[in-house]
Amino acid sequence: MEKKVLKIGQISDTHIGADASCVQDIDVRKNFLTAYNADSMKNLDLLVISGDLADEESPEAYAYIAGILEDCKVPVCIIPGNHDKLEIMEKFFDLNGKVHNGRCYYRYDIAGRSIFFLDSADGTVSSDQLRWLEEETAKVEGEVLLFLHHPPCHCNHKFMDLRYAMKNIDEVQATLSKINNLKYIFVGHYHSEMVEKIGDKTVFVTPSTQMQIDPNSSVFCLSSAAPGWRVVEWGENFMETKVYFSNTP
Template sequence: MPSPVSPENIATRAPSLRILQLTDPHLMADPEGTLLGMNTRESLDAVIALAKREPHAPDLVIASGDIAQDSSETAYRVFQEKMSVYSCPVIWFPGNHDDVEVMHEVIAGTNAEQRRLLVGGWQLIFLNSAVPGKVYGALSSGELSFLNDCLAEHPERPTLIAFHHHPVDVNCTWMSQIGLTNSDALMAVLEGQSQVRALLWGHIHQTWDGELNGMRLMATPSTCIQFAPGSNEFSIDGQAPGYRWIDLYPDGTLDTHVRRAEDYVFTVDLDSQGY
């Protein structure tokens, strides 16, 4: 089992560890590449610019999948370059649009490929829920074993677990078949693990905030297009791109909020039936 990593350049400021989640940028090799009318490089730039105006810098950035729309090495290199504005570690893991091998070639040997961090009094675990060639997700037996081992090693340490696909119903009928298909297996591992305080994901291109068995459940707007909450069929929302802040406190509590780049002027195809 990989040993835990505590990067020396994570500066924990009492009383909290501040995390910035960026998700689903869907970058492309083409600088002018658009997703349903939105230039995804420009929208990511707008989100980063807004986040940089926050009064405190993050201690950690989590990039929760669908980094690239076209799975190109160029797209991953562009994202890596854009993340260089942060002096803290930036953790990546794949979504359904990503090519895991290409992505790992880009981030090999960097903080971005870390699977677990012990920092700020917390354990942070990052899982791969991507299934090659599929939109839906699943956690392999290896991922579940890794999770179980991490939890067993630190049973008293508050824990946040992050991956790409949604593990619960998000009240969008059309998404019911493209979430985490073995969420029951995940919940079986988590049963009785009271140290697990939060699950964090991307994929649904909208805000989600709930609670289950004492765990905070959180999803975050994409840095590009948004999906309409509560929709039965594929539906685009006109809300602006965004990000999530999470403050993790040593006592196991957390605060979080979502912000959107409301000043960013964009176009999006609200009549699209999919992509």
């Protein structure tokens, strides 16, 4: 019997502030709600928020997001980004059993499938996580997905690659190359929509709901203040994904 097609929504890099004030002159709360309430995000099976929830690790930012998610009708999987503070996040989100030695990583099973989440908040994926990922994915029959905050590769993004790339890319790629049932990796962090290949795997970089950064400039240059988000449809031997911006249908 063929498994159902899962519809997964991904929101990343919301950078919510401590109050309703603009962050870098952008109404980030409005942008977050635009993505969260978008028609394309209806009828999800799972919502993923892939890091940098808060702009400055403030409890008020996490409280705001948690308050919005109280009405969410589907499971929500959350991982931290480099702007987040895991110890504060734990007070507002159910991360029970998902935090190990100060890192938030876990496997989430839904509709007979397995999705893996890693913590790259300090710019690395720790050796413990990589060993765990290799061992756990080997236990799964069939394809798995992976979400983390940092791309496990350079992305030809002149600003982010130069300053904020993952610090142990080679180590991470060495582990990923061994995982034969992993073909699709979903990340954020770069504030751009990008697609990269590493071996037989495809890395989908999801834009930010806060703002987009021009990948063609080696200095910080805002390309858009329109929020972006991603929808993934994942079935047996089937995966389609589309990025949406608030100014596109």
